[in-house]
Amino acid sequence: MPDRALPLASPRRCVPRSPEAWASAVRTAVFVFVVAIPIVYAAWRLTGNDAWIEIFFRVPGALLLLGLAGTAFRLSVAVVRHFSSGEPLRAAWLLITGASGCDLAGTVCNNVLGSGSMLDPFRYLWRGPVPSWLGDAGLLASGSCRMALLAAGLFYGLRAYRRAGFPGRLAVSDRVLLAGVGLYLVREAWDTAVAIRHGASVTLVEVLQWPADPLLWMLLAEALLLFRCAQSMGKGRISRVWQAFSMGVFLLVVGDVGLWATAYGYLPWPWSSITWCIWVPAAAGFALAPAYQLEAIYRATQA
Amino acid sequence: MLIRYTDGELPAGSLERIGAHLERCSRCRLEQHRLKSRLAAAAGTVGMDPCSEPGKTLLDRVITATRGWDAARSAAPASESVKRQAAGKLSPLLGPRATRRILETVPENGDGLLPAVEPVLALFLGRRAAEEISGGIAKEVIVRIW
Numbered sequence: 001m002p003d004r005a006l007p008l009a010s011p012r013r014c015v016p017r018s019p020e021a022w023a024s025a026v027r028t029a030v031f032v033f034v035v036a037i038p039i040v041y042a043a044w045r046l047t048g049n050d051a052w053i054e055i056f057f058r059v060p061g062a063l064l065l066l067g068l069a070g071t072a073f074r075l076s077v078a079v080v081r082h083f084s085s086g087e088p089l090r091a092a093w094l095l096i097t098g099a100s101g102c103d104l105a106g107t108v109c110n111n112v113l114g115s116g117s118m119l120d121p122f123r124y125l126w127r128g129p130v131p132s133w134l135g136d137a138g139l140l141a142s143g144s145c146r147m148a149l150l151a152a153g154l155f156y157g158l159r160a161y162r163r164a165g166f167p168g169r170l171a172v173s174d175r176v177l178l179a180g181v182g183l184y185l186v187r188e189a190w191d192t193a194v195a196i197r198h199g200a201s202v203t204l205v206e207v208l209q210w211p212a213d214p215l216l217w218m219l220l221a222e223a224l225l226l227f228r229c230a231q232s233m234g235k236g237r238i239s240r241v242w243q244a245f246s247m248g249v250f251l252l253v254v255g256d257v258g259l260w261a262t263a264y265g266y267l268p269w270p271w272s273s274i275t276w277c278i279w280v281p282a283a284a285g286f287a288l289a290p291a292y293q294l295e296a297i298y299r300a301t302q303a
Numbered sequence: 304m305l306i307r308y309t310d311g312e313l314p315a316g317s318l319e320r321i322g323a324h325l326e327r328c329s330r331c332r333l334e335q336h337r338l339k340s341r342l343a344a345a346a347g348t349v350g351m352d353p354c355s356e357p358g359k360t361l362l363d364r365v366i367t368a369t370r371g372w373d374a375a376r377s378a379a380p381a382s383e384s385v386k387r388q389a390a391g392k393l394s395p396l397l398g399p400r401a402t403r404r405i406l407e408t409v410p411e412n413g414d415g416l417l418p419a420v421e422p423v424l425a426l427f428l429g430r431r432a433a434e435e436i437s438g439g440i441a442k443e444v445i446v447r448i449w
Contacts, residue, residue: 083429090429164423166401234398238427297428300396301435 019294022075026068026291030284033064037277057276058117068283069107073100075290082297088163092156093293099149100286106142109134136205144208147215150249154222157242161229168228170221178221181253185213188260216249216256223249237296241289248285251278305335389416389440396436397423417441 036056044052076097083090112119114130122130161167170178192210196202227246230239258275261267267275307313308321325332386406394402405423409416417437424433 082432084431087429088426160426164401164426165404230398232400234394234400234402236394236398236401237396239398296396297432300424300428301432 019075019291019298022071023288023291023295026071026284026287029064029067030281033061033280034277036060053273057273059119061276061280062111062117062119064280065111065283066104066107068280068287069100069104072283072287072290073097073104075287075294076100079290079293079297082294088156088160092153092160093290095149095153095156096290099146099153100290102141102146102149103283103286106138106140106146109138110142111138113138136203139205140208143212144210144215147212147219151215151218151222154219154226154245154249157245158222158225158229161226161242166229166232168225168230168232170224170228174224174228178217178224181217181220181257184257184260185217188213191264213256216253219249220253237292237299240292241296244285244289244292246285248282248289251282251285254278255282305331305338309335309339385416389420392436392440393420393424396428 040052040056080093080097113134114122223246226242230242233239255278262272390402409419421433421437424436
């Protein structure tokens with residue numbers, strides 16, 4: 001996973017006011033980032049200087065990830081306010097907001113504090129070693145905690161579709177994908193078991209992180225179902241919300257598989273760096289979903 | 304006066320006087336011609352047979368036919384229009400397939416449109432937003448048409 005960055009203290013006038021503007025800002029930022037990737041890769045290959053890649057992902061990439069996580073959290077909080085207590089999607093958005101908060105905390109802990117990049121305050125303020133619990137806390141927050149909250153939130157979303165009379169059905173391709181990811185989980189568990197048998201030490205944080213991957217599989221199943229539900233309604237503002245979540249979850253799974261492949265040597269350097277590019281569009285999916293939800297509410301009430 | 308003259312409703316003396324005036328005055332003849340043309344056109348619009356109901360005056364027949372046409376229009380086509388306009392408002396939000404499926408359950412006379420739509424909107428957008436949209440549909444679509 002690439003390094004992430006500190007939150008930007010944006011001046012108030014620079015903060016988009018309407019949900020459409022938020023969505024547009026997110027799409028533009030991700031577009032610029034994606035367009036810059038081949039340029040940076042070309043510069044890196046031509047000069048042979050790793051700093052191109054390193055600085056690109058550690059500074060602008062990290063800032064973008066942090067901005068997207070902050071946007072997702074801020075907009076999710078705004079969405080919750082539009083639902084009264086007792087409404088099914090209020091529970092969904094409360095859980096999703098919790099997941100966004102965990103992601104934001106994880107992004108700060110893992111990719112800013114102690115990252116060693118120019119965004120890391122410890123680099124300027126603290127001469128000693130960075131406390132290890134920060135990284136552990138970040139891993140737990142953006143791993144098991146976030147996945148569990150998000151899975152519960154998306155479950156409420158699925159329930160809303162069922163209640164509305166639009167239950168989704170998995171297509172054959174979805175089942176194949178789920179089976180493939182299931183096999184990956186089995187393989188990953190097998191690799192972990194082999195590593196432990198060969199004397200690898202396991203920390204408490206690692207054990208607490210074990211549910212993250214099964215939760216990710218569950219999230220993928222929910223995301224695919226939500227995608228099919230949204231498809232059954234046709235192209236509308238409400239569908240876009242849940243399709244954005246589906247896209248985010250799908251890319252999380254791809255990124256996770258990439259991390260595993262890199263860690264176990266299946267994806268050698270420099271190809272492994274491709275997985276770094278996935279986190280930004282994935283984060284964009286989670287930021288766009290609440291933006292689209294707010295857009296739907298605002299358009300509906302102001303029409 | 305000209306209508307009543309054209310329908311032959313006036314007393315004999317008045318008929319003669321107006322007839323004599325029309326022979327002399329080209330402007331009044333033109334006005335009578337225009338009047339006849341307009342009444343015939345109105346009868347055609349509302350689907351009235353100009354030769355039917357010979358006992359009634361032309362004006363009475365036009366009024367009767369207009370009322371019948373209006374009653375027929377309000378029976379079916381208006382509800383279709385309510386559904387169509389509601390679909391126009393809901394489709395960008397819910398999606399075309401969902402809108403079609405929800406409106407399928409609404410009877411032809413448009414009754415029960417809001418109770419069918421509001422729970423789905425409330426599920427996805429919240430009760431407050433759903434009430435506002437329903438209010439908008441009621442005001443802009445239903446009230447305007449009926």
